Amino acid sequence: METVTTERTFKNLINNKWEESSSNETLKSMNPSNKHEVVGYVQKSDKQDLDMAVEAAVQARKSWRKIGKVERSQYLYKAANILEGRLDEIAETMAREMGKTLPESKGETARGVAILRYYASEGMRKDGDMIPSTDKDALLYTKRVPVGVVGIITPWNFPVAIPIWKIAPALIYGNTVVFKPATEAAVTAAKVVECLAEAGLPAGVLNFVTGSGSVVGQNLIDHSKIQAITFTGSDTIGKVVARSASERGIKFQLEMGGKNPVIVTKDADLNVAVEAVISGAFRSTGQKCTATSRVIVEEGIYNQFVEKLIQETEEIKVGNALGEDVWMGPCAHEQQFNTVKEYLEIGREEGATLLAGGEVLTDGEYSNGFFVTPTIFGDVDADMRIAKEEIFGPVIALFKATDLEDAITQANDTECGLSASIFTTNIGSFLEFVDEIEAGLVRINAESAGVELQAPFGGMKATSTGSREQGEAAKEFYTEIKTVFVKG
Numbered sequence: 001m002e003t004v005t006t007e008r009t010f011k012n013l014i015n016n017k018w019e020e021s022s023s024n025e026t027l028k029s030m031n032p033s034n035k036h037e038v039v040g041y042v043q044k045s046d047k048q049d050l051d052m053a054v055e056a057a058v059q060a061r062k063s064w065r066k067i068g069k070v071e072r073s074q075y076l077y078k079a080a081n082i083l084e085g086r087l088d089e090i091a092e093t094m095a096r097e098m099g100k101t102l103p104e105s106k107g108e109t110a111r112g113v114a115i116l117r118y119y120a121s122e123g124m125r126k127d128g129d130m131i132p133s134t135d136k137d138a139l140l141y142t143k144r145v146p147v148g149v150v151g152i153i154t155p156w157n158f159p160v161a162i163p164i165w166k167i168a169p170a171l172i173y174g175n176t177v178v179f180k181p182a183t184e185a186a187v188t189a190a191k192v193v194e195c196l197a198e199a200g201l202p203a204g205v206l207n208f209v210t211g212s213g214s215v216v217g218q219n220l221i222d223h224s225k226i227q228a229i230t231f232t233g234s235d236t237i238g239k240v241v242a243r244s245a246s247e248r249g250i251k252f253q254l255e256m257g258g259k260n261p262v263i264v265t266k267d268a269d270l271n272v273a274v275e276a277v278i279s280g281a282f283r284s285t286g287q288k289c290t291a292t293s294r295v296i297v298e299e300g301i302y303n304q305f306v307e308k309l310i311q312e313t314e315e316i317k318v319g320n321a322l323g324e325d326v327w328m329g330p331c332a333h334e335q336q337f338n339t340v341k342e343y344l345e346i347g348r349e350e351g352a353t354l355l356a357g358g359e360v361l362t363d364g365e366y367s368n369g370f371f372v373t374p375t376i377f378g379d380v381d382a383d384m385r386i387a388k389e390e391i392f393g394p395v396i397a398l399f400k401a402t403d404l405e406d407a408i409t410q411a412n413d414t415e416c417g418l419s420a421s422i423f424t425t426n427i428g429s430f431l432e433f434v435d436e437i438e439a440g441l442v443r444i445n446a447e448s449a450g451v452e453l454q455a456p457f458g459g460m461k462a463t464s465t466g467s468r469e470q471g472e473a474a475k476e477f478y479t480e481i482k483t484v485f486v487k488g
């Protein structure tokens, strides 16, 4: 039986009006901890709705650019305060809608507030540089200008932080936005947009359109009036974005998969390493692009490390994301649940040794949700699919290494290059790792996940398109540089 906990139907935001879709249809968002519970409804939009949103963003471009960065920052400060005031409510919605535990959901929402404040303060920072000219009587300088209308497509795994780390820099640098969230987390995203709208943004500056990726998302990336697209999600759709954007010669930024390694050397503090591997691999049910998925351990301490890892993994409490003392929630939605179940099977069939977990939980309350136990596979071979493919679930693949060089070679044996950690007390090992590892986020004695909003974020190799999000680095994507030469 379906339980409806909220009557709310969320609308699109187009030109500062909350609009129903032209199809008059809605999509319902379900709770992965209890698949009978509806969290809310969002609009099932089509091309017509998207065209209106893009047109509104086009019309708002000039005036938004002209009011200047300092004034734009005030809207972000206000939105931060509003989001902070709704922190508990929005975190609870997130936990209900995509199964992140309540403490983690609160942490992410607080991070959203901090990101808004960070980019608000960017309003007081410089817009360009003075450069000496070869002509002593001339003035030569650069001026950063907005790109124009930015299309933003986000995934379901960070439904507050990722939208905000794209929307806030887009707006502060003077762009207008059309935002399409992941359908599986669109109610949470709608609440974030409410906070921004309530801050009083002028009409057309931020537009929000929900609906399927294949209709709203595809039309957004193909739209002739968009000047830039930023996307976080799967490799498959990332490639579609890249093709469409490069054909039209517009800017694009992609953040996609990870297969992040952690190396544990023979001199590591094993307690620290075990705790960090568990947190990196299983928090958010392993559904982070920065999650730990391969753990490479030096032979001398392998047995000791694995024994402790198994023991602590077996103590993890899995349950409803809103449950007290629950450490790990469900997979975020049915399709993701099916993917994880499939990989648990693949691991067994490929001949890896199941050391912990590997179960689908179906008893009692568990039967209402998408629950699996945190899983560790040993004896994993580099050619196995569980060693190569992103699972996006709570699954660790363990490998043995003869020495540091072997461990780094194994760590780099992947197409992805987002995040990588090493646990060591040897300064030489850490310096070697920093030099040799092929990853955009390099972490020493710290878990592979965890991003600081004021620092550049992004991957090497097939994970990203080279550009970086967050921190100051975001301005490279959200602005163009004009080089100005002035002769008196």
Ligand SMILES: NC(=O)C1=CN([C@@H]2O[C@H](COP(=O)(O)OP(=O)(O)OC[C@H]3O[C@@H](n4cnc5c(N)ncnc54)[C@H](OP(=O)(O)O)[C@@H]3O)[C@@H](O)[C@H]2O)C=CC1
Pocket: 153, 154, 155, 156, 157, 180, 181, 182, 183, 184, 211, 212, 213, 214, 216, 217, 218, 219, 221, 232, 233, 234, 235, 237, 238, 240, 255, 256, 257, 258, 288, 289, 336, 339, 390, 391, 392
């Ligand atoms: N790097 C990361 O952080 C993430 C990686 N992933 C990886 O991707 C896998 C699949 O997850 P999934 O949610 O299906 O990821 P997708 O790449 O399908 O979805 C990400 C976003 O793209 C949208 N989208 C879907 N199809 C199109 C399209 N043709 N054109 C434009 N936009 C589109 C989605 O909309 P809609 O929701 O409406 O389909 C969503 O907003 C995961 O198992 C995981 O491996 C997933 C999420 C985040």
Ligand SMILES: O=C(O)CCC(=O)C(=O)O
Pocket: 157, 158, 162, 232, 287, 288, 289, 290, 449, 450, 451
């Ligand atoms: O580790 C984090 O905090 C960010 C991860 C992320 O960006 C993602 O999973 O998409």
